[in-house]
Amino acid sequence: MNLIDASIEARGFAPVSIALAVRTISACFAALHRPDNRILTGIGLLASTLDSAGDYAFALDARCLEDGDGIIDLLDWLEDRLSDDGAIVSWPNWGSVPARLIALANPDRHRRIVAAAADTAGRWRDMPQGHVWHLKQARANAMPCLCGSSVRVDECDGAMPMALPPDPNTTAQQLKREAIAGCQAWARGFGAFDDHAHPAQRALRALDRWQAPRSPAD
Structure with missing residues (x-):
């Protein structure tokens, strides 16, 4: 049985x-x-990269809505952190992540996001639900309707008072953990049954070392 999506496997x-x-x-x-x-x-x-010695290096970051923010601020933040090459890995979040980003992004303002999210046969690896069912996503309350009965459906702007979104600090830590778990799930699909020197196996070991608790002297 093939453990990973055929299109993802072919891209390596x-x-x-x-x-x-x-x-x-x-x-x-x-x-x-x-x-x-x-x-x-x-x-x-x-973000996973290789340094000049060929060793893996990792950088973890998150951005959440805070007071005065809008979705455009999240997309601007992501746009600044995407390069024009390298793989991007995602997994379902009540729908396709690349499709959601394309729907929300401004093609002129978020060129890297749109280009990458449209390339699901190339650099974007969108893992299917069947391979990531074990990845947990923190629950968040739905937004109640605040428009009132006099507002037509097509006039609703989906405004969201900042009292409603999840706490940004808590959410940021949850998202960081989810990003690590997603990276591990993707790498294990390639490295779980292969030789010790496989790049995915090396990446998993490097990620374990990177996450290991450090002593006060380190």
Whole structure:
């Protein structure tokens, strides 16, 4: 039985990659006309690169909605952290992550996001649900309808008071953990049954070392 999606397997494991976790909450029914009816509240990523010695290096970061922010701020943050090459790994979050980003991004302002998310046969590895069912996503309350009965459905702007989104500090830590778990799930699909020197096996060992608790003297 093939353990990973055939299109992903054919493209191979990519040492230079970004594992991308997103957090969304449900919008009220009146907001279903919007390009994406789940409101994006946070993005977490784990970037994996190779240093000059050929060893793996990792960088972990997250950005969540805070007071005065909008979804455009999250997309701007992500745009600044994407390069024009390297693999991007995602997994379902109540729908396809690349499709959601394309729906929300401005093609002129978020060129890297749109180009990468449209390339699901190339650099973007969108893992199917059957391979990542074990990845847990933190729950978040849905957004209640605040428009009132006098507002037409097509006039609802999906405005969200900042009292409603999850706590940004808590969400950021959750998204970082999810990004690490997603990276591990992707690498294990390639390295679990292969030789010790396989790049995916090396990446998993390097990630374990990177996460290992450090002593106060380190």
